[in-house]
Ligand SMILES: Nc1ncnc2c1ncn2[C@@H]1O[C@H](COP(=O)(O)OP(=O)(O)OP(=O)(O)O)[C@@H](O)[C@H]1O
């Protein structure tokens with residue numbers, strides 16, 4: 274147990290696999306630690322083979338960590354009683370595709386002990402919720418990938434868990450399908466649920482995750498709040514103007530610490546955020562034209578790329 278109210282706690286988890294009898298063990302998780310706070314959408318992000326699914330399997334109690342500990346809602350993940358509190362969508366989930374969506378949900382509702390007099394209503398609510406009411410009685414075989422993923426999410430919610438784990442919920446979906454899943458995930462948060470998702474689709478992470486951890490080759494390279502890397506601290510801004518004399522440009526350099534990158538018909542400069550307004554006013558005041566103002570944005574992609582390259586060194 275930890276002193277904080279973390280919903281998921283992973284502490285120094287190491288996982289070794291033995292590829293085969295007598296073969297050398299392969300370390301896949303190198304002592305990773307992170308926590309997930311109540312009610313947040315947590316993105317566990319990393320390139321293929323980084324160890325995301327392995328971590329999720331440890332959390333789901335499907336495999337045991339070689340060392341270290343992991344808990345959910347304060348319970349060690351190898352206990353079983355708390356599992357009714359969690360929902361799980363596996364990676365590339367395979368569902369019996371001769372069943373209809375409604376039959377599949379009924380199957381999982383029975384498995385997870387939903388009372389028989391509540392099942393039909395619960396399944397109807399879920400079908401509405403994931404927008405599959407129209408296809409409820411069609412076989413899953415006839416579903417598109419997006420529909421199959423949505424029935425998978427409904428399956429993970431059938432017993433109304435408070436924490437939901439999703440392994441690559443948007444993979445293989447077109448932009449529309451991804452948006453549908455993103456919206457579902459945001460609705461889960463609106464209902465007060467905590468969501469943990471594995472993914473490597475960075476734009477989705479930026480759009481839905483409150484916090485992220487980046488894992489590369491079995492090590493956590495970065496963790497933090499999404500908004501921190503999107504707009505933290507003092508940023509720079511690239512400005513391109515025309516109709517400005519070299520003297521005026523020199524004054525920008527002196528007065529506003531502008532870094533001049535090209536002075537000619539067009540003046541290109543990089544300036545601090547806080548000086549942008551004054552410079553633009555000066556340009557317009559001297560009858561110059563503003564051609565472009567491009568704020569530098571520290572993107573998840575740059576952090577991700579730095580993390581991947583850092584591990585490669
Ligand atoms: N049962 C196993 N035996 C041996 N090696 C394994 C086993 N399961 C996973 N691995 C290895 O562990 C590493 C991490 O795999 P994992 O599936 O956790 O990655 P991932 O981050 O989920 O990748 P992806 O984005 O492709 O889903 C890979 O190198 C994989 O080959």
Ligand SMILES: [Mg+2]
Pocket residue numbers: 325326327364471
């Ligand atoms: Mg995986």
